Every structure is written in structure tokens, then in C-alpha cells.
Amino acid sequence: MIELGQYCLFGALVLSAYGMVIGALAGMRRSLPLARSAENAAIAAFAILAVSSIVLWYLLLTDQFAVEYVAQYSAAKMPTVYKFTAFWGGQSGSLLLWALVLALFSYAVVAGNRYRNRDLMPYTVSVLMGILLFFTVLLNFATNPFKLLPQVPPDGHGLNPLLQNPYMVIHPPALYLGYIGLSVPFAFAVAALMSGKLDTSWIRTTRRWTLVSWVFLTFGITLGGMWAYEELGWGGYWAWDPVENASLMPWLIATAFLHSVMITEKKGMLRIWNFILVLLAFGLSIFGTFITRSGVISSVHSFALSNLGPFFIIFLASTTIFTVAWLFYRSPQLRSEQRMKSFLSREASFLLNNWLFLSICFAVFWGTVFPILSEAVTGEKITVSAPFFNSVSLPLGLALLILTGVCPLIAWRKASIRNFRRNFLYPLAAGLLTGCVGLLLGVRSLVPLVFFSACGFVLATIVFEFYKGARARQVIRPTGFLTALKDLSLMNKRRYGGFVIHAGVVLVFFGIVASSFFRIEENFNVRQNEFFKIGDYTLAFKGLSQRSDPEKDVVMARLDVLKDGRKIDELQPEKHFHHKSEQPMTEVSIRPTLKEDLYVVLAGWDEQGVVSFHVFVNPMVQWIWIGIGIMVLGGLFVMFPDTKPLAQAGRKSEEEAKDVAA
């Protein structure tokens, strides 16, 4: 069984090397049989990696501790679901997951393009197989999941208890789907460069791939944040940890790319720029995998330490050089097709958007790598963490938020000052009103007030845009307002889905600002039946108790939550002592409401019966999750396939519009 897994891994290596070479050859010779052969190699690579993965799953589920990976990340008594997810609990398993998903995506690309994009496909397959080759080389020679131990241990180490959590079942695969999804637009982009078919077909073909990746990245990053919030017990959801940053950077670039492709598609501008963005997004997703898996920068996430560094650096460097060289070679053919009219045009506003996303990405990148750099130069180990990132991202974040409101309202080509004023008068008033409401509600510091006003402003621009659009539709086609709204949204899903995403972004900003500026935290040392107060809440400590299960001993505290003298809830924060791990684990108890989360950590206790609690009141945190939920829904709405009748309706109303215009 183990041998089967190993042979399959080697087979995948051979197949991906074959696919890479033959694909490129097929492209150069314009040979269909060769191209089909490369495509078949891609399909076979997927099949063989699937077998290999099934073998690993089988080994994990049947407790075959002779295999080093199984012994390291699984244990006999571990719940079955975590034996299953232990697949991506460590380095070699998660790299196998990478390879498996990439092969699956390659298969999907091949299946979807058997008769389309024939100029691009041979090169696309070649590039995808090239990436797969890198991962299969790692799996075969650097970090083999099927490596045997010299002696069979009686039981495994078990998955890190922190990772034995429902969020961790989904978070890594979701993030990986996002990361790996970015390989597809990258492969098509490189194929466009290599084949010389430089029109926008690579962008059109991969639009959905980029969007799907973006949705998965958003979802994956959020799950990570929720996990940190509920499992790590420090009251926050984002620590600016290198690994978190590594997942944020490809997201930022993918977001910039999703915006800039619209200019290229519609106006044929910024073509070189899109190539650069897609290369950056792909490179950063590889960089993210590298940081997570190499532990170069010490971080909570370095559950897996190893020496993959040189492999990744060589791969990243050669990919970059290869792509940039092609880009340079093709650049004379990539001039803009159209001219830009002014700084007040939508093209320019998209540039501003890209500028901010890239600046933020650069700031995050710089802060993430700076400790290594500084240590290399000055020999002193320093920290670059939340205080740095918060201060740097604050002005950039505000600018981004404001542009979220301003940019979509700027018309294509050129906006006039007058329509500018008409567009922004009401939203500005709404923003100001939000600020005043904040002031009345007791918000007394400048920065949050400015942010809240900006949130109000942006939200108003979005509502206003839907309203005006629907009214304009009603003029053309007299229907009810809601029907007009529905037709409008369905006719240009990208535009109006985009607005929905922006509305989600506003809520996320609101939640982040409120929870960072107005959080209350305090430590309390109390005895049984004593009370303590935090925010609007009074907590009564009712006592400690203990329970055990085969995996761990648990100490839990019972607390009554009182508000205005009435008991409204009970909380049970716990400490877990896993038999297999030395560090006790905190199990936070949270009382979430839309207004604020009451977040209680059982910090410790002594022999005299004094128990200490670390308590947080985190305002508006739930709005972050809600906002991201809306962003994901907006993304799904954009992707939602066109239904035929609607497309016809669209065409019909176009004709009607022409009639009106005539």
C-alpha cells in the first residue's frame, strides 16, 4: 500500500515533466496530436495523484504509524474526522494537497477547453504541468509523505490540539483552493505571452477562475481569523502574523487584478499591467505557501518546520525571470489600444484602486520581511507586529475605503465636475450624518469618527447607485421599482455584484474600526460567588469543575452573566490539558451579539481558590463576519451563470433602448 503511494508520486512527477515538455513542443509546432498527448498527461497526473492521496488517507485512517507522517500528525485515539484532516496538518501532506488540487484544476481546464482556446491550450497545459512538476519534485525528494520510520512507534503524536477544530478542517483547503486557483489565470497569461495571442481572450477565459479563487481566498482568510478569535484566546482575530500576511497579500493583488482586468476587457488599456498583476498574485501565493510551510519567519503557524527554502527560492526566481523575459519580449505588442481622457475618468480611478491595493500589499510585504532584513543588517532581532501594521495600514485603509465610494461613481472616459457634485452631494451628507450620529452615541475620538463617516458615505453611494439605476430602468421599461432593481442587477451582474461586495467591505471596515478602537479588556481575580463588572455586564463566578475524556483533562469555570440586575446568560470558559501536549489550551467562552461580544478567558487559578479571568468586550465583531459573508455572496452573484431568458430580455431591452434613443 505504502509503495503504491510512493510509486504514484513518482509517476506524477514523470507525467508532469512530460506534460510540460510536450505541451510547449505542441505549442511551438502547432501540433494537435502532441497537444492532446500533453492534455492526457495532465488528466493522468490527476488520476495518479488521486490514488496517491487516497493511499495517504487510508494510512491515516488505519493508524499505520510505520509511516513517519502518520505517526507525526495522527494518533490512534484521535476522532476520525481529524484523522481525515491530518492529511493537511503537516508539511508533506499539505504539499500533496496542493499538487492534488492543482492537478484537479488542470484537469478542469483541459476538460473545459477541448475545443476552445486552441492557440493557448498547449502552453497553458505546459505551464500548469511545470508548476505541478515543482510540487511533485518537492514531494518526491524533499518531503515525502510516505517516508517510513526505522521503528514502528506504538502510537502517533497526534495532530496539534489547536488544529483539532472545525475551522481547521476547512480553513487550509479553502485557502489552498484560492492560492491554487490563481495558477490558472497565471498559466493562461504565460500561454498568451508564449503563443503571441495577446488579445484579451486569456482574461475572458480566466475571469471566473480569478473570481472563484478570490472568493475562496476571502473565505479561507476569514475562517483563519475566526479560528484565531475563538481558539487562541487573545481576544483578537488578526495578529498580523507573517502567515496571515502571506495569505492577505495574494488576496490584495487578486483584488487589484479583478478590478484592472475590467479596463483591459472594456478599453484595451493596461495590458502589460495585468500580466504583472497576475504574475505577482501567483508568485505571492507560492510565497505564502512557502512562508507557511518553511517557518522562515517565526510564527504561530509554523507547525511544520523544514528546509524547503532553496527549492522555493529557485522556483520563484526562475518563474519570475521566465515570465518577465517573455513580457519584455512581447511588450511592443502590448501597447494600449485606447487613450485615456482624464484624471477624472473611470480608467484613472481603477488605476488609483490598483495603486492603493499594491501600496498596501507592499507595506504588508515590507513589514513581514523586515525582521529578517534587519537581523541580517544590524544583527539585532526586532519585532514588526500589530503596532506597526496598524499604524501603517490606518491611512491606507481609510484612503481605500473612501475610494470604494468615489471610484465606482466616476463615469467611463470623462466625468464632469457638475455630475461629480450631483453624485456626491447626498452621500457626503449621509457620511456627515453618520459622523454626527457617532458623536451623539458617544464616539469621542477622531479616527473612528472619520472612518464611520467614510462608511456612511460609501454605503450611501452604493444605495444611491442602485436607486438611480433602478429609476433609470423604470424610465425605459415601466415596471415596479423592485422589478427594475432586480432586472438592473441581473443585467450587469459584475457591476451590481461588485456594489454588493463593496457594501460588505464597508461593514468589515466598520467592524474592524469599532472593535479595535472601543474594545474593553480587563483582568479579574475572584473567588467563588464573587461578582465583577466589565462594560455593561456583571459577571458572577459560580465555581470551577473538572472532567476528563480519553484525550484530555478539562477544567471549566461557570459564570453567570447579568445585565441590569437580571441574569441573561451563562458562560463556561475552559482550559484543556491534552495528554499529548505540554501547553494547556484555552477554550474561550463567547457571548456574541450584534452590538458586542463578551469574551471570557479562564486565565488561571491558585490553591487558595482565587481564579483569574481575562475578559474582553469586543464591539461589533460580528459585523466583520457578516460583511465578509456579504462579500462572498456578492462574489457568487457575479459568478452566477447567465440564464437564457434573461439574456434575451437584456437584448430586447437593448433594442428598446435603441428605439428610445432613436
Added chain:
Amino acid sequence: MLRLKKVVASACLLIGLTAVGLVAQSSDDKQRVSTLTNNLVCTCGCANIIVASCDCGQAAEMRKEVAAFVQAGKTDAEIYEAFEKKYGPAVLGAPKLQGFNILAWVLPFVGLAAGAVLVIVVVKRLRPSIPEPETAEAKPPEIDEKYRRLLEEELREE
């Protein structure tokens, strides 16, 4: 319209000034401890989590130290220095504005500025060398018409 702008501007200014005043008033010892512990990083090894919220014994100890320093009337600078001496420079959550580490702070904004220059250059280069004749600005009632047309154009492009 101009009057409205003035009103808006003065209202903003007023709100800003009140806010600044109110912030200044509310800072007391507790606030200081909170700010300080938010700028220090726990050195327990559980990755760079700030002292204010890290869930470990070491952080609890460090919080007590900060509170003691504040009570003793030390300035923020003195407290940071004392911590740096005791725990090493890695205890500071953000690099100091000193020597090589200035780069950490400066470069993100250099990047921002360089990006701005690039955007301006790109827009300038993409603008036509011969300015096209300005289209006459429509009167307000016609703008709705214009908006409608733009929207239709927009919808068609999808």
C-alpha cells in the same frame, strides 16, 4: 452650492476639534497602561502577540510591570527603554525610528509615493497628445438623461 460647501467644511472642522479635545481629556493612567501594553509584544514565544492580550503567564507578569511603572510616574519613553533593556529590542511591537529601522517606516510610504508618480505618468502617457474638443457641459435636467445613456452603455458592455 458654495455656501453648502462652506457649511460642510466648518462642520467637519468643528467635529474634528471637539473630538480632539475630548480624546485629550479622557487619557488617564488606565488608558496609558492600555496603550503601553498594546505597543509591547509578549516574549513568551507564542508569536508576536501584544502584551495587552496574550494569554500566558509571562504577559500577565509584564502587564503588572507596566502598571507598576505607570504608578511610579515614569514616562512612556522610560518604560519602553526599561522593557527594551530587560527583554531585548524584540519586545517592542514596532521598530524604533532609529538607524536602519527607520526604513521599516519610511519605505511603505516611499512605495505609496512612487506608485502615485507611476499612476500620474501612466495617465499622462495614455492621454491623447492633441486635446479633444470639450463636450459642452449639459444642464442639470439633461444629466439624468446622460446618466441613463451611460448606464445603458454600461449594461450593454457586459
